[in-house]
Amino acid sequence: MSQKELLKVKNLKQYFPIKGGIFGRTVNNVKAVDDISFTVHEGETVSVVGESGCGKSTTGRAILRLDNPTDGTVEFDGVNLLDLNKKEMRKMRKDMQIIFQDPYASLNPRQTVRETLREAMAIQNVVPKEKRADRIAELLETVGLQPYHADRYPHEFSGGQRQRIGIARALSVDPKLIVCDEAVSALDVSIQAQVLNLLKKFQKEMNLTYLFISHDLGVVRHISDRVIVMYLGKIVEVGDKKSIFENPQHPYTKALLSAIPVPDPDHNKDRIFLQGDVPSPIDPPTGCRFHTRCPFATERCKEETPELRSAGYMAEGHQGACHYMELIESGEHQPTRETSNVRMLDEEPEKV
Template identity: 55%
Template sequence: MSADALLTIEGLKKHFPVRGRLFNRSNDSVKAVDGVSLSVRKGETLGLVGESGCGKSTLGRCLLRLEEPTGGRIVFDGQDLLTLDKPAMRRLRRDMQIIFQDPYSSLNPRKAVGAIIGDAFRVHGLHKGAGRRRKVEELLSLVGLRPEHYDRFPHEFSGGQRQRIGIARALALDPKFIVADEAVSALDVSIQAQILNLLVSLQRRLGLTYIFISHNLGVVRHVSDRVGVMYLGRIVELAPTAALFARPAHPYTEALLSAVPRPSVGTASKRIILAGDPPSPLRPPSGCAFHPRCPHRQDICMRETPPLKDLAPDRAAACHFPLTLAAATPAATH
């Protein structure tokens, strides 16, 4: 893994056990995240896309140990997160934060804004006394709210304003790394743009590293430096944003991109319609999990799971027959 990585994940797994009936213990589990390895570089935004249920949010929550991973390693800033005890993990939480999808359920309705944000300082014993209020007011200004909002309650704000409060809370401890989990999906389109621009400008000013989780390709394209595409708990393609959108290597990525409506007249781009629903993560298909829906499948796809392998510098896909990349990269050696 590269030396400038802030966060490195190796073989991360999160399986949710499925409870059997009484006397009929079931050993089944939903493999929400099933062996994800990737690294996030300092200062970059890594986008994570995929359909609902592909495990992208679970992955994000595992990174912060809001969900306890079943296996694998998470190395953040040189420390193996999964070996930390509770107090050490609590200290480390200052460096990694999360912005949630739903601005309505992510703020405690019984606490005023000042307490919601100020709790970050209280927990870590920072900025005691009057300095705390000043610090919270600074944060409110930073995210485009007014210091007078300090004493108000969440129900007095609009969705976009609430999301700003959530962002201020995430920024309070001066983190290095933020997981934005569908951070704009619940907002109106016009508000989405404001929040996205706020996130981008904060990244520049504060040198933040983001993992940006979304099902919205347009949004991911706008903010990400690199994009990881997830399907059924695994990364199927990982590439720089421009390259991925120009030439997808995995058939699933290709199908996703073809589904994005493009405002062009005349040139009706050919749309790849995927047959069927995403398979159940309870019983994923044999071999490549995508094979039942893949237009290019061969026999080997049903037998062997393709590993995520490098196709070119900085490009990787998990496919036995990746779509040929530009400039005659000898992609498939089959």
């Protein structure tokens, strides 16, 4: 894998204003993404995971400037995208594409597949006009469809076929980076496997780079090289796939991993149930944003925001944003189950 940094995100913020009052002034902000930084190397797949509302999809949209970020820098192939005007950004979009979660909503119902793919090629002027018909037929065969499908409309396809059309549209302009925003979550499991294998095949053949946004950790484990875990607009843990899945450090990451179903009825697995609701991104907690639900939270967690850092017992490149890592590193004991806010699956549920 090449070590070239294709995408470099630094101190990215995406706030959405809340208007109120007679004059419609901004009274507060939804802090969907709040000061995050990470890099993506050429040819790798970096997955962003977390609960609904954690800011992972907003991160993908902000990187592509589908939403204009509030602050920070997004450097793609050495160019800061936030410094570009609309005309310059349109040229840059040739190298940056997205596969949306809902393939039906992202395709124009009034356009045939041919018109959809031809439009992308025309806007970016990547294929001569006389060769576009051949290129469309080639793209459809590449994603497992037939050339005659080009004259059909989106409603004439199944969900899996529509997602393949979405992939073909992304590939039609020969991009370097593809943001996959829950690209397989709306598909049946068997179709998911086909689409994932297709994405991996294209990555190998075309040296594509993926930012893969998902809440399905089983899928993430299959496709990722590195994993970023987000909670309430912040990155709480980042590392290579093996480190995250075999040696998670942040309590939130451990809770997410415990929810992965195991296809074995005889397998006894402790399930971590977090207490309380996810706080509002309008008024997030001070200090560590996870402290209201964390079993190991201390007064320090309520007051001081932890920085992403590594520890001596962690693999290279594996970082977590948790004060408790310092206690683990120093050898202090973990809290007992009785003093935690975590209930395991084998415990008796509370009576209501």
